[in-house]
Amino acid sequence: MYRRFSRPPSPMALRRKDWGPSRARQAEMDQQLWDQKTMRVYCDSSIHHKTNTYGVAASYVYDGWVTVTSERFYRSGALHGTLGEVCALLHALRHLDNDLQGRRFLPESIIIMSDVDHIHELLLHTEHEVYGKCVQKIHDAQAAIERDWPELSLEITYLPPKEQSNNPHYRGAHNAARKAAMNKVR
Known part of the structure; x- marks a missing residue:
């Protein structure tokens, strides 16, 4: 007996995949860019082992402006x-202080984002042998910003991988950190 089967679907590898961000994600990034109440700061670092250097960068997103420093x-x-x-x-x-001084309209809150999942626990340990001095300097810089601009709400938080993907602001900080680590800072 002869039975006719339907044609099998094409394999997953041959199907077209959308690599860009979804429309909802694009709208979310536009909303962050034009937000006048919250400044978002994306931080990242990169290591170049041959020269024993860290490249660090931050991308400041607020009121239609994106500023990247490294x-x-x-x-x-x-x-x-x-x-x-x-x-x-x-x-x-450190660079946030300079960025705020040049602004005519200040944000109500500032969210600084890092891709370290245990950043809150890390900032509690000022006695750590490797991170202690840098953590203490972070606390001092936070206190200076809160003293100069008491009306601002400053928060340091974790940026999960889902939020990192298709995020051009985080990507700008990441690329600037890589360039800085590779000795390509202008």
């Missing part, structure tokens, strides 16, 4: 990825 840190001895992320937070806080 810096290079040298360190003798072993390089720790988490230390680079803590240095990126310090870099963001």
